[in-house]
Amino acid sequence: MMNIKTISVGLCLFFGSMVGKAQVITPQAEQRAREIVSRMTLKEKIEYLSGYTSFSLRAIPRLSIPEIRLADGPQGIRNHAPNSTMYPSGILSASTWNRELVYRLGRGLGQDARARGVSILLGPGVNIYRAPLCGRNFEYFGEDPYLAGEAAKAYITGVQSEGVIATIKHFAANNQEWSRHHASSDIDERTLHEIYLPVFEKAVKEANVGAVMNSYNLLNGVHATEHKWLNIDLLRDTWGFKGILMSDWTSVYSAVGAANAGLDLEMPKGVFMNAGNLLPAIETGRVTEETINLKVQHILQTLIAYGLLDKEQQDRTIALDNPFSRRTALDLAREGVVLLKNTGNLLPLKGRTAVMGPNADRIPTGGGSGFVSPFSTVSVSQGLKGLQNKNTLLLTDDVIYDDIVAEFYTDSTRQTKGFVASYFKNKTLSGQPEVIRTEPSIDYDWKDGAPLDGFPVDGFSVRWTANYRSEVAGQLKLHIGGDDGYRLFVNDERVTGDWGNHSYSGREVELSVEANKEYRFRIEFYDNISSAIIRFNAYKLNEEKLRQGLAKVDNVVFCTGFNSNTEGEGFDRPFALAHYQELFIKKIASMHPNLVVVLNAGGGVDFTPWHEAAKAILMAWYPGQEGGQAIAEILTGKISPSGKLPISIERKWEDNPVYGSYYENLRAEIKRIDYSEGVFVGYRGYDRSGKEPFYPFGYGLSYSSFAYGNLAVEKVGDYQLAVSFEVKNTGKMDAAEVAQVYVHDVQSTVPRPLKELKGYEKVFLKKGESKRLSLVLDERAFSYYDMNLHRFVVEPGEFEILVGPDSRQLPLKATVTW
Structure with missing residues (x-):
């Protein structure tokens, strides 16, 4: 008899409880900030608009304002201490599709920050994954604004529940690292609101994020730090943001432009927003003192809301090498690694295994502000030796070279x-x-x-x-x-x-x-x-050592991919692996029939040259300090893989919807990138073009199998739809599944994607167990952005609700008419 349990996803309750712990800027905090500003000299106010050091805000002792520490970054605390927890990369966190686990990530980051006296965390990074070439994709949450928004919301509320200010970045449309100071992202109004702004909007409206960081790039020809529509009209006046708007490090390009366009804080130093520039501008009427006052008020009222003027910032009761953080890093890696291929059920491993490759005995990470120096790491070779010592042969580079x-x-x-x-x-x-x-x-x-x-x-x-x-x-x-x-x-x-x-x-x-x-x-x-x-x-x-070693084993695990030298902040990366890595994969495959490739990368790669050589492929992303342990547990079958792709992986770069419009493609004095694909980025673009990706958005294999059934939908309000369905574990292993809900507008007067992700839930099921999942889709799930009305609208008509394990496998379908 089928064992059926019902789970109400309860997104509102889950996030409501988290947001309730976050600090809100109250009228009382605003009033106290205004009073402090009124006692400051003009010079003090101007000096407060920039960093005191590269990662701190200046103290003003006579006003009882302490020095405030800031720190990178999205994957761990980089500043104010030599070592900290190195969590998995942001794209791996998104691959977990697990809100509660990403909330734990936020809490761990918040605790690590407090242990080091850090009050402002410079994360999360949330820019949309538009193409695999962007050097900072590894920091972000993938290609879909709904999935990225849910991850960002969980991350922010987790950080801020610990009394630390989160900083969402980079606002906005920083989708390439190539020429990031000089390139203009030219994006139409609809595409901006549907693809590139929703994560920031959710962070402000639903997570009460304390700080926002402007990006380096220009948006439609205007630098983000000088963009009045972006920073004042939209962020402040439309979304109601009351926190700190800061620059990215050295992303300010003028004094008057940035001052009048809403920027509060120039980091790391006052190169432009300083007394030498702003005092003459005030004297000539180009900038008003009231503008300066409001900026200082924004900073102070945020610090006040978090109690940072009234308490010791460093919490010495939290261990620097925090056990909670270490456990969280491990659990993230366990759930975020994605099994892409498993021909002949080679995995879990059976028999003796050789582990080798450039990343076998190290944990790679991306470079830049996402790089962290951990207290310790567990490599794949260490993880496998720990779980099956006698059945693991090390053919690491130090052995075979x-x-x-x-x-x-x-x-x-x-x-x-x-x-x-x-x-x-x-x-x-x-x-x-x-x-x-x-x-x-x-x-x-x-x-x-x-x-x-x-x-x-x-x-x-x-x-x-x-x-x-x-x-x-x-x-x-x-x-x-x-x-x-x-x-x-x-x-x-x-x-x-x-x-x-x-x-x-x-x-x-x-x-x-x-x-x-x-x-x-x-x-x-x-x-x-x-x-x-x-x-x-x-x-x-x-x-000879290589041949002798391979002759002794039943399987080969080859660990390869990118690292902080080849993928990171400030530069884009190639789509393909280094040619010698591709050749070595094929060399090993020619010498042994059972090859598993563990791939480290911050996004998709060109699988075409070597895909057939590998019987199994694990997308390990950058798995953090505990990554080798998690990968070993997956390889040996101690746990079933449960990660799902937050991106689409193309067969070749030319298939990507943004190919031809990723780099500069408009003739102008500044470098301009026309986002000519519009809203059709990622899986939306592949659905439109009919080109099959190598691996689709939402895809990921398991050691078990799952069946979907009994979809039901019910209207519960104006444009509110309750959706429920059953998922059963039909395999032989306890495992987790990510059930995904997409919406298809059957007929529309404007070009719309074939389908869009609008809900998901990760559920753990014992073998043979079934659960009924329930969630509610709101008005935004059915709407598009109308450029004539300048708002989201729902066009009356028929919509299909599609449910399944990934964007290309959606066995359940129901219809609703609004």
């Missing part, structure tokens, strides 16, 4: 081992070197000092040359990294590098070498200012 740096010679005569190092007292490797000497290796961290006696501490450069020859053909792995610029040449051809001013970064490439062929290596480096680091390592694949 031999260090060959000692095999480099100063020239082709092979008389002297090492590298010829030439040191220059300039950054450009110009003129004659001051010092030439032989060095056995290249591994230097000069910190803030000089490389040699008599050299400057900054502004120097070095060139190293050496020759390498192998007696047999093989595969080299070359790693180079530095702070600042570095580049690697082989036979005078540049093979990799990062030639610019930056903190430490690294690059890794593979190089095929022929037997007895001479290879000339040239490594170049320059230091700009501050710390100076340069490292070069070379390894050769030991084919």
